[in-house]
Amino acid sequence: MSLIPRNSMFDFDHLFDRFRTPDLLSDKQKSSFTPRVEVREKAHQYLISAELPGIEKEDVEVTLENGVLCIQAESHQEDKEEKDGRIIRQERRYGKFVRTFNLGNGVKQEDIDAKFKNGILTLTVPKPEIKPDNSRKIDIH
Template sequence: MSLVPRGSLFDFDHFFDNFRTPAIFSDKEGGHLVPRIEVKEKADQYLISAELPGVKKEDIHVTLDNGVLTLEAESHQEDKEEKDGKIIRQERRYGRFSRSFNLGSDVMDSDINAKFDNGVLTLTIPRHELPPPTSRRIDIS
C-alpha cells in the first residue's frame, strides 16, 4: 500500500514511467520487436541463436532466398480474465518481428538445421566451398 498519491512529485514508483529509453537501448526497431541475436562464423558453418521467449514453435518462420536468411516470428498476448485482482504493471512484449542476414551464395536451404529449445532458436548453417572462378581464352575465328 502506498501512502503517496499517484501522480504526485514524490511518487517514485512511477517517476520514470514517462521517460523514453534511447533507441540504442530499446528492444524495438521501427515499431517491431527485435529479438536478441548471436551470430558466429566458423570455417565451415554459421551458427545463429535467437532468444524468442513466449513464442510458440509454430509462430516462427525461417526462409532463405538468394543467400538472405530471414527470421520472422510473432508472440501473441494472452487474453485472460483476472478473477483475483487486476494487472497493475505489464512489461511483457508482444508483437511481430523480422530479422534478415545476408549469408552469401555458399549456403543451401536444404542443409540448414533449426532447433527450438527453451525459447532459444538455434540455426546451424553449413557453408559450401564455391568452385573458384575459371577463366579460359576464347579463340576468335
C-alpha cells in the same frame, strides 16, 4: 557472406526510426520486438542462435530467399479476464518480429539445420565454398 543483420545499427534505411519518441510510433511498431541474436563462426559453418522466450515452435518461420535468411515469429498476448485485481505494469513484449541475414547465394535451403529448444532457435549454416579467383594479370606490350 555478410552476417550483419539488416536491422542493425548499420541499417541506414531505419537509422532515424530509433530517435523517434514512443508517442510517434504506430501501434504496429509499438507491438514489435527484436530478439537477441548470437552469431558464431566455426571452421566450416556459422551458428546463429536467437532468443525467443514465450514463443512456440509452431509460431516460428525460417526462410531463405535470394541468399537472405529470414527468421520471423509472432508472440501473442494472452487475453484473460482478471477476476482478482488488475495489471498495473506490463513489460512483456508482444507482436511480430523479423530478423534477416545476408548469406549470399552460395548457401542452399536444404543445407541449413534448425533446432528449437527452451525458447532458443539455433540455426547451423554451412559456409559457402570460396571459389578461387580466376583472374590473371595481362602483360602489357
